[in-house]
Amino acid sequence: MRLTTLSALLLAGASLMAGDAAKDLPKFQGGDLQKYWTDACARCHGANGSGRDNSGKPLPDNGFDFTDSRKANKKKDSDWIKVTLDGKEKMPAFKDKMSEADVRGMIPIMRKFAAK
Ligand code: HEC
Numbered sequence: 001m002r003l004t005t006l007s008a009l010l011l012a013g014a015s016l017m018a019g020d021a022a023k024d025l026p027k028f029q030g031g032d033l034q035k036y037w038t039d040a041c042a043r044c045h046g047a048n049g050s051g052r053d054n055s056g057k058p059l060p061d062n063g064f065d066f067t068d069s070r071k072a073n074k075k076k077d078s079d080w081i082k083v084t085l086d087g088k089e090k091m092p093a094f095k096d097k098m099s100e101a102d103v104r105g106m107i108p109i110m111r112k113f114a115a116k
Pocket residue numbers: 021022025036037040041042043044045061062063064075079080081083084088089090091092094106
């Protein structure tokens with residue numbers, strides 16, 4: 001009994017340490033892309049695109065601050081589409097979860113973070 005509890009704890013700890021922000025990413029089912037940002041992207045990029053949680057703490061694996069307009073405005077839509085579909089380092093590939101047209105539809109959402 002005690003051993004079982006211990007190994008369960010160890011397993012839980014191991015998956016926590018892996019920082020599994022990319023685990024259980026939902027597939028885009030059509031519909032609201034803004035909601036999909038919240039469900040699939042915000043865990044790393046933040047609800048407001050800054051890579052921070054609501055208390056301002058940097059998220060693990062945040063990668064890019066979409067609210068930094070100076071940087072974001074230098075980026076091309078085509079690059080953002082490519083990174084989203086194919087992934088890059090800790091950014092997971094979404095090509096099995098979204099079509100290219102879906103990602104294209106998400107560009108305005110990503111652009112809006114820098115616009116305010
Ligand atoms: C597991 C965390 C994680 C998730 C989930 C995630 N991203 Fe990322 N994303 C990253 C990281 C880390 C980078 C930085 C990659 C690098 O440059 O090495 C990044 C980079 C990007 C970039 C490139 C930014 C630039 O110009 O450098 C785009 C675009 C992007 N993500 C879009 C998305 C979208 C859209 C979603 C949801 C559909 C998403 N990401 C979900 C972690 C994540």
